[in-house]
Amino acid sequence: MTGRNTPGPRDIAVVAFAQTGHRRSTEDSSEVEMLMPVLHEVLARTGLKTADIGFTCSGSSDYLAGRAFSFTLALDGVGAWPPISESHVEMDGAWALYEAWTKLLTEDTDTALVYSYGKCSPGSVRDVLTRQLDPYYVAPLWPDSVALAALQAQALMDAGHTDEAALAAVGARSRADAAANPYAQLKGRVPQGDYVVRPLRTGDCPPVGDGAAAVLLAAGDRARDLCERPAWIRGIDHRVEAHSLGVRDLTDSPSTRLAAERAGAFERPVDTAELHAPFSSQEVVLRRALRLDDSVRVNPSGGALAANPVMAAGLVRIGEAAARVHRGDSDRALAHATSGPCLQQNLVAVLEGDPR
């Protein structure tokens, strides 16, 4: 975090987390119907009601729903009456959490609800994500998200940072870990499969799925009232890189490294890291940028290779990391979220439990 030279900031924590079971398709329910149980669950965990929440912020993307203003109906699910103090980012919910954290720092309020959701099933998410690219020179060529990730994977192999066997091991470990995660979409032994776009095979790529997540934040004593072991946000920062793949070193992630530095991630070792790496090769990049060695438990939830509800997967990483702190499985955890092609934009949060 930058430039704090006046009275210290207040302590803010994740006090509750809920997510859907992530599924290949939720044709049987609307976005609101998918989201409602998660909102109810996260509130129930703290006993709070909508009217008790000081600020609400959500993340989503119209392009997944295929319609403008898709977030407005989700607001109906929140029950925004009487009117609430509320905002929305057209980003992964991890960035909605960042906006809410900022709001709590201003001391306008003590509690914040953050949620996000993504239904990838109505369209072809590989095609949809091409619309994120430069609209004049690149998007008209429709290079899809797997093809771009494959470029990155090949660059990593050419640089000697990984090979196909190592990538396969990332996929196998993620899905084996996901077996213990009731919310994961793909779990257990999954074959590495055929090439999707060389050198990436099906096992290196995320499943396409629908899902939602919600997090409750609270400040100071309020957090202690609402949660037995709050997951204190010791630092959170995010950085963006250039868009064009031609001007970036795809084997590195300087934005992740900088965000981690600003979030204080390198000040002391973490025991857990939940990384938003939709492709096995991206875990290789992130591990190097974050200086994670084998002593760190990486993606015990199975990560994005086990469930990747676009726009919620980053918030799920923060939630999973916080939940481990809540349960006492972690004392200091790192959570990461990404956005854009080939890890263009990255957020890092450091969460800690009180000493035991």
Place this chain on the structure above:
Amino acid sequence: MSKEPVAVTGIGQTKHVAARRDVSIAGLVREAATRALHDAELTWADIDAVVIGKAPDFFEGVMMPELYLADALGAVGKPMLRVHTAGSVGGSTALVAANLIAARVHHTVLTLAFEKQSESNAMWGLSLPIPFQQPLLAGAGGFFAPHVRAYMRRSGAPDTIGALVAYKDRRNALKNPYAHLHEHDITLEKVVASPMLWDPIRYSETCPSSDGACAMVLTDRTGAARAPRPPAWLHGGAMRSEPTLFAGKDFVSPRAGQDCAADVYRQAGITDPRRDIDAVEMYVPFSWYEPMWLENLGFAAPGEGWKLTEAGVTALDGDLPVNMSGGVLSANPIGASGMIRFAEAALQVRGRAGDHQVDGARRALGHAYGGGSQFFAMWLVGSEPPDS
């Protein structure tokens, strides 16, 4: 920890037009951002973070365009947030940026909002598929016209009020070099004679469809002390949301708008908005929303807003000038329109509004709304720093 005071030290807009075919989306936003930096006499290196907003991505057909715009806005290596709260987004975006400074996360933030409607088709972008939501009945005008009717019936306003607003705003726009519509030959008779689109809303009482961007440099107390020109100080800012449709919703005077204004006034120590506020830039996409919002924002008692308009109180030389810039009725790059209201309010208290300056404006309100009259964002800026 009290909040850090927030100052506006740089403002930049593009000339809003129907189609900027000479620039890309990146070129458009860079133009506004560069002007804001120039006004603040800062460089890209002085900016700690970028907060960008626009209305639905479908309006240009680019998904999460901030990713593509990171280079053009000097954001590489910096934090970049993208806000989207429908039509209120320009205001919300500025408030999110302001919170980064108030929370002392950053010293100086560039905030920007844009719409380049000529890239795509906003009417298509607004045509929501039936299974998800009831159709919006031939565009936004079809949605809002019944609420205007409800206002006329409830308040007993004569049916000439809307034309007065449109005539006033279009004449104000002639004094604003950035406004899209410069109708030099406008007369009240021409407004009244224009075709009826969505009864009671006539063609000349509607907003245009514009390409444009607006940017502001927001900074902390230290940054303001170094500013080359007088800053505008943030005295209060708030957002409020309510559901789109539900039994009991008051579309004429939504409670979210009332609550949002009350929060801003509380923060700014405003007890009598009609007396304490010198100028207002409010989001009026259809002319009748001026009297409606005058009531919603507490400048007039319920049913009395049209009387202020009729008496000329809201004229540029009136007692409570509204939309000195020409307002949304004269330039509507949708995603930027809310930020333009916020920026024009700041220009007024900085004394830098040029030919549409209100003499001695010390406190001005910027207002934005969106969705089905459900999202509200407002800020009150002053020429002096806040007391605390």
